[in-house]
Amino acid sequence: MLTVPSVTPDAISALSSREMRRAVMRRWLFRFSVLIGWAAFIGVWYFFSRLVFNPQQLPEPHVVAGESWTLITERDFRTNMQASLVRVLGGFLLAIVISCGLGWLIAYNAWWRTLLRTIVQLVVSTPIVALAILTLVVFGVSSLGPVITTAVVATPYIMMNVAQGLTGVDRRLIVMSESFGRTRSQIIAGVLLPSSLISVLAGARLAFAVAWRMELLTEIFAASEGVGFQIRRSFESYDVRGMIAWTVLFIAVMLIFENLVFRQIERRLQGRTA
Amino acid sequence: MTDVANRAPAQPGPNDPTVFASGFQEVAALPVGDLSPAADRSYSAPRRVLRRPWVVQLIALLILLAVWQYLTVAGDRVPSIENVVSFMWTEITGGSHGGMLLGEFWGALGLSLQRYAIGLAIGIPAGAVLGLLIGASGWVRGLLNDTTLVLLALPAVVWAFLASLWFGLTSTAPIVAVVLTAIPFVAINLSSGVRGIDAALVEMSRSYKVSRRNQIADLLLGGTLPNALTGVRLAFTTGWNSLLIVEWFGATDGVGWRARFWYDALRYEGFVGWVFLFVILITVLDRLVLRRLERRAFQWNQKPTLSFAEDWGM
Numbered sequence: 035m036l037t038v039p040s041v042t043p044d045a046i047s048a049l050s051s052r053e054m055r056r057a058v059m060r061r062w063l064f065r066f067s068v069l070i071g072w073a074a075f076i077g078v079w080y081f082f083s084r085l086v087f088n089p090q091q092l093p094e095p096h097v098v099a100g101e102s103w104t105l106i107t108e109r110d111f112r113t114n115m116q117a118s119l120v121r122v123l124g125g126f127l128l129a130i131v132i133s134c135g136l137g138w139l140i141a142y143n144a145w146w147r148t149l150l151r152t153i154v155q156l157v158v159s160t161p162i163v164a165l166a167i168l169t170l171v172v173f174g175v176s177s178l179g180p181v182i183t184t185a186v187v188a189t190p191y192i193m194m195n196v197a198q199g200l201t202g203v204d205r206r207l208i209v210m211s212e213s214f215g216r217t218r219s220q221i222i223a224g225v226l227l228p229s230s231l232i233s234v235l236a237g238a239r240l241a242f243a244v245a246w247r248m249e250l251l252t253e254i255f256a257a258s259e260g261v262g263f264q265i266r267r268s269f270e271s272y273d274v275r276g277m278i279a280w281t282v283l284f285i286a287v288m289l290i291f292e293n294l295v296f297r298q299i300e301r302r303l304q305g306r307t308a
Numbered sequence: 309m310t311d312v313a314n315r316a317p318a319q320p321g322p323n324d325p326t327v328f329a330s331g332f333q334e335v336a337a338l339p340v341g342d343l344s345p346a347a348d349r350s351y352s353a354p355r356r357v358l359r360r361p362w363v364v365q366l367i368a369l370l371i372l373l374a375v376w377q378y379l380t381v382a383g384d385r386v387p388s389i390e391n392v393v394s395f396m397w398t399e400i401t402g403g404s405h406g407g408m409l410l411g412e413f414w415g416a417l418g419l420s421l422q423r424y425a426i427g428l429a430i431g432i433p434a435g436a437v438l439g440l441l442i443g444a445s446g447w448v449r450g451l452l453n454d455t456t457l458v459l460l461a462l463p464a465v466v467w468a469f470l471a472s473l474w475f476g477l478t479s480t481a482p483i484v485a486v487v488l489t490a491i492p493f494v495a496i497n498l499s500s501g502v503r504g505i506d507a508a509l510v511e512m513s514r515s516y517k518v519s520r521r522n523q524i525a526d527l528l529l530g531g532t533l534p535n536a537l538t539g540v541r542l543a544f545t546t547g548w549n550s551l552l553i554v555e556w557f558g559a560t561d562g563v564g565w566r567a568r569f570w571y572d573a574l575r576y577e578g579f580v581g582w583v584f585l586f587v588i589l590i591t592v593l594d595r596l597v598l599r600r601l602e603r604r605a606f607q608w609n610q611k612p613t614l615s616f617a618e619d620w621g622m
Contacts, residue, residue, distance in 0.1 A: 060446065067450030075455045091474055148361055152368035159591045161545065163552045164583045167567070171385055171576055247463050254465055269469045269557070281466050289461070 093275040101279040110264075115287065118260040121177065122249045122288075125184025126242060132189050137196025154190045162187070162248055170256035180252040180260075187248040188241040195237025199230025232303055239296045246288045387577035396581035405575070412566065420562040423479055424551050427486025432543055434487070435494025436536065442495060443502025443532075453499075460492040464550035471550075472558030482554040482562065489550045490543035497542070501535030502528070533605045541598040548590045 076095050083092040093101070105111045139146040165183055173179030203226055211221045253262025261284045268276035357363060379386040387395075398404070399411035438456065441448045467488045475481035505527060513523050555564025563582060570578030 064446055064450045067447040068454060071451040071454055074451065075458070087474060092470075145359060145364060148364040149368050149371075152365045153372065156372070156591075159545075159594055160587050161549045161552065161590055163549050163556070164586050167556075167571075167583055168580070171580060172379060172383070174385065250463055251465055265466070265469070269473070272473065274470070274473060277466070277469060281462065285461055 090272075091274060093278070097275060098278050098282065101275045102283055105276075105279055105283060111283070114259060114261050114264050115283070117177070117257075118249065118253065118262065118284065119287070121180045121253070121260065122184060122242075122246050125181045125249060126188055126238075126245050128181065128185035129188035129192055129241060129245070130238070132185065133192035133196050136189070137193045137200065140193065140197040141200040150193075154193075157186060158190055162251055165248065166252045166255045169252050173256065175256050175258055177257065177259075179256050180249050183252050184245045184249045188245040191241035191244060192234065192237045195233045196230065198237075199233035200226060202233060203229045232300070235296065235300050235303065239292060239300075242288075242292055242296065246284075250284065385576065387580055391577040392581045392584070395575070395577040396585070399578065399581065405578075416561060416563050416566045419479075420482075420551065420555065420564070423482045423562065424486060424547065427483045427551065428490055428543065428547055430483070431487035431490030431547065432494050432540055435491040435539065435543065436498055438491065439495035439498025439536075439539070440502060443499035449499070456492050456495050456499075459488070460496060464489045464546050465553055468550045468553035469557065472554050477558060477560050481558060482551050485550040485554045486547040489546045493542040493546060494536070494539040497535045497539030498532060501532035504535070505531040534602065537598070537602040537605050541594065541602055544598060545590060545594060548586070552586060 079092075079095050083089050083094045086092075089097070136146075136150060140150060165187065169179040169183045173182070207225050207229070208221060211225055216224070250262045250265075253260040254266045257263045261280055264280045265277055265284075268274070268280060373389065376386070376389060380388045395405070400413045402411045402413070404410055438452065442452050442456065443449070464485075468485045471485035471488065472481045475484060509527060509531075510523075513527060518526075551562075552564040552567075555562040556568045559565045563586065567579050567582035567586075570576075570582065
């Protein structure tokens with residue numbers, strides 16, 4: 035038999051306040067350790083650039099920060115970042131357009147599903163270096179190549195979620211709209227699109243993360259402007275400072291896109307459907 | 309929900325690969341590979357042949373080859389299929405490419421695979437230790453989690469460039485690049501596996517005085533193996549990527565250098581042939597070894613079948 039301890043209200047409040055204090059303590063300890071973690075990260079960076087390598091091989095954090103700031107203020111930055119962003123977004127939008135068609139086929143047609151599955155399995159398991167180099171062979175140094183490759187790599191992720199969104203639509207809604215005499219285009223705009231949009235956006239975020247990595251790599255091999263090209267040029271002229279600064283700035287811009295833009299759209303959509 | 313979704317949980321089995329959408333979103337279930345004989349009876353015989361899964365896969369491959377052939381004919385840059393095959397045959401058998409240029413294959417491949425293996429042998433255990441620490445303790449997570457995420461956000465190219473600037477034309481550069489790309493993938497996945505272990509199970513095993521050894525074997529290993537294998541698989545694929553980049557830009561030997569060599573010599577058939585070898589190698593490793601292991605490790609874990617995305621290889 036279990037012995038049940040007598041529980042008084044006082045005991046409960048004493049217990050909970052102690053627990054609560056402990057939880058607060060734990061939270062502060064966690065925040066403190068995050069702070070220490072960042073300090074340690076920067077400290078290790080200094081250690082490596084001063085003692086393991088020399089500042090030319092790995093510049094100190096403050097030097098990289100200064101270099102990033104000068105880059106931002108220069109005109110070079112805007113043209114290159116713009117070129118890269120246009121390619122990422124261009125490839126991404128192209129992927130969305132292709133995905134809408136292919137996602138439709140996957141959702142409703144078993145033959146196409148099997149066919150596309152084989153192709154997607156091949157594309158997805160190809161190392162992105164191989165894709166970047168093949169882009170160079172097929173398109174040469176051009177601005178079209180990176181866009182196409184980015185689209186090819188991003189398409190499977192969006193396509194998949196378009197298909198998932200479409201099959202997730204409540205059949206009864208469609209039947210009901212049909213019996214109320216709605217046209218096909220009205221059903222698409224009023225039922226299919228809104229109910230699959232959230233699923234599509236979830237895939238779009240992942241696809242965007244894949245897309246900008248692919249685009250950066252393709253630019254390193256096959257471009258004459260853009261951030262990837264700048265990173266390659268810095269590498270070839272042994273300018274580690276510029277290389278890290280360009281990388282940091284590019285990642286920052288892309289993460290802002292990923293986290294702010296997509297999350298905002300998602301939140302707004304969720305608010306509407308809920 | 310649709311009929312498909314309602315049917316799905318009731319009869320999961322190898323013959324009815326109905327999938328659950330996880331990974332992306334828990335919205336819908338799609339049947340995969342559902343060109344089933346039962347549904348085929350309504351078709352005429354020739355159309356039924358066209359609907360056999362392996363025939364469809366063959367058609368997919370033929371489409372890709374046709375695209376290649378089109379690119380060869382349309383542009384002057386893309387080498388034809390038979391040129392690539394015959395070039396690689398000369399390369400593998402060590403014949404002459406014309407003049408003094410001899411084919412070289414096994415030496416380059418062996419060297420690169422050796423670098424790859426050493427890099428992974430260092431990177432995966434290091435990532436595992438990091439992941440266990442981050443997963444097991446709150447303050448270590450606070451300390452190291454952000455750093456690991458920063459390392460994860462850096463593309464493999466940057467690691468490859470840094471490694472080849474730091475270590476020059478040595479074997480150290482590719483090895484270090486593989487190590488640095490492998491660590492964060494293993495660490496992040498393993499730590500989420502450790503954090504996913506049911507606290508109640510840990511509590512119970514403690515109160516039942518389960519031995520330390522059994523706790524580690526059954527709870528820690530059993531609970532984290534699927535995540536660990538996912539991390540290892542990603543470490544293998546991204547590590548291969550960064551090895552090739554280092555060898556392409558900063559090496560005088562290895563498979564990446566060999567591909568670059570033919571590219572610079574304007575022998576695109578050699579270069580394309582090597583790129584295809586990279587793809588075949590990592591695909592064989594990924595599909596035949598790593599994914600099978602991962603699938604087996606996930607089997608006990610209430611996941612009846614593959615998710616849609618997993619089945620498509622993503």
